[in-house]
Amino acid sequence: MSHWFDTITLWLEANPQWLGLSIFVIACLECLAVAGIVIPGTVVLFTLAVLAGSGSLPLWQTLLLAYSGGLLGDAISYALGRRFHQNIRGLPVLRDHPEWLSGAENYFQRYGVVSLLVGRYIGPLRPMLPLVAGMLDMPFVRFALVSLLAAAGWAVAYMLPGWATGAAMRLPLPEGFWSAAGIVAAAIALMLLIVIHSSLREQRGATAISAALSGSLLIGLLIGWPHLDTLDQGLMTLIQEQRGPAMDSLVLLVTGLANFGTQVAAGVLLTLLLLLCRRQAAALFVTCCMLGTALCNTGLKHLLARARPEVLLQPLETYSLPSGHSSAAFALFLALGILAGRGAPARTRLTWLLLACLPALLIALSRVYLGVHWPTDVLAGALLAGCVCAASLALLQRRAPMAPLGARVWWLILPATLALLSGVSLWSLPEAIQQYRY
Template sequence: MSEWLASLTAWLGAHPQWLGLAIFVIACIECLAIAGIVVPGTVLLFAVAVLAGSGSLSLGETLLLAYTGGLLGDALSYGLGRYFHQDIRRLPGLRHHPQWLAGAEQYFQRYGVASLLVGRYIGPLRPMLPMVAGMCNMPFGRFVAVSLLAAAGWAVAYLLPGWATGAALRLPLPPGFWPQAAVVAAGLALLVLISVHSSAHGQRHASAITAGLSLLVLLGLFIGWPQLIQLDQGLLALVQEQRSALLDPLVIFITHLGDFSVQLLAAVLLCLLLLATRQWRALIFSVATLLGTALANGALKALFARQRPDVLLEPLSSYSFPSGHSSAAFAFFLVLGVLAGRDQPVRMRLTWLVLACLPAAAIAGSRVYLGVHWPSDVIAGALLASSLCAISLYLCQWRTPLHALSARIWWLVLPACLGLLGSMALWRLGEGVLLYRY
């Protein structure tokens, strides 16, 4: 397998004109029923993304090719299920491995539309769920709407790391970049691995362990950020290389989602809805996380007046460490992710947390893209929110577990909060356009 992969990447490296087609085809196969289980698409996608980031394709082109390829794989899988229905079980691959279909079918029957969003990040389920959706006669319009959304997050999560690695290898980065990147990446990886391991083994103090490790890594950033200047400068240069006039309006809209006033209104709305529906423990957890993160961020900013990057388009205060946008966004979306994962298996809880981190990571990344924060600023903001969220969850579950919200409450909470975030961000974006004109 390794020799075949090396041969493929070597050939694509010598013939970069075929790289775009390779990304499209591999993404399609990775999301195609049966084939996506047999072919190691995740490894292949990382390898071709590294090649793309080395200068062959821009980030936007890479993500677009993977996105459209994934959509085609979804559509073909859905069509197979819709055409064969229950006879799909007689296909050669499924006849010999009925567990592939059984697991996806059970997952789809249990979680419905949400399974297509969450299952996108679970390897064995990703290529099978669209086929099961077609087999169960899910309306095509609903399937397309969910697939458009799920494929976008999947393309970013699976292609961005490889592309960034290739770009980092290509750029003339500062001398100390790689050692510093290795230390920070090792710390974050250790945090994630220990947290996942403790949760997967049902340890009673899993949340406390996550909180302690998050605070420990955060403390390391606070102590060591003056020595991380090469890492910050290198990552900022890597991101700034992708600046585009076409992309700027979208990124500005995303960054407005993390504005203090927007996040404050969203947090207040969430708490009021939990209060109105008498979800007392969920309310206490949400208030402790959101308010605690805001107060901690304000206190830390008062202690560290760090100089912002020189890419700023307008003067801002020098207080940048940790990023308020990053900490507020991660606190808000982690609260939603934790509440969504209650009373579910460990894998589902972790997947909901991953999904919750995607919009928060987009907001945090937008700050680096616009040159408003250093990368270590947004990492520190994410760690601060994660630690406060884990502490709040541990305290709220001191005696009894925090139970799930009903579907009726979620249909009230999600549209209201997301609608408020979007409308407020659009209003702030329009306000900025007007100020620019006049």
């Protein structure tokens, strides 16, 4: 397998015109029933993304090809399940490995539609869940809507790191970039490993550990950001290279989701809806997360007084560190992710947090793309929100765990909150186009 993989990689380097098709096909196979378990799709996709980032394909094409391939794999798996139903168990490979199908079936019956979102990031379940959805006659429209959303987050999570790595290797980056990037990446990886380990072992102080680690890393970043200038300059160059009129409008829509007025409206709406549903503890938790993050962010900005990058024609007059958009987005979506995981096993809780971080990460990256924040600004915003959210949860669960919200509550709060965010972002788009000219 290793020799075959090396041969294909070398061939694609010599024939980059086939790279796009390869990304599409491998993404399809990675999400295709049975095939996604057999082939090392994650490793192959990362390698293809590195090749794409080295200059063969722009980022939007790489993400679009992976997204389309993943959707096709989902659709084929669903169609197979819908066509054969229970007879699918008699196929040669599934007959020899019944645990592949039974595990996905149990997960689907336990979590329903949610399993298609969460299971997308759990290797053995990803290719089998669409098959099970078809086998159990899940309505096609519902499956398609969930698949469209799940495949988008999956494409970003699986392709963006590899593409960024390839692009960073291609560009003439400042001296000291890789050492600074290595230190920051190692610190974040160590924090995540400790948090994941303590959560999976169900340690009593796992939430407090998460808050302490996020806070410690944030303090280190706030003290050491002057020494990370090469990292900021290099990443800013990498991301600014992707700017173009077509991408600007989309990025402005994304960044508008975390404008101050939008976040205030979303926070108030979410809190009122939770109070209406008699979920006082959840409402208090959301308030602590969003209000606490906003107050800390404002104080730190004025304390540090870091200047913004000089990219815009009319630079913003406010300070840069930490990023308010980044901290607000992570506070909102992390709060939703934490609430979604209440009462679930540790692996499911962690997966919900991963899902919650994806839209917040896109908003954070949009600030660097627009040239109004340094990369360390958005990282500081994410760490600040993570610290406040974890500390708030630890304080509120001192006596008893927070109760799950229930499906009816989610069907009320989630569509209303997302509709508000999207509506306000669209409404403010013309003003944003004028504000973020470069």
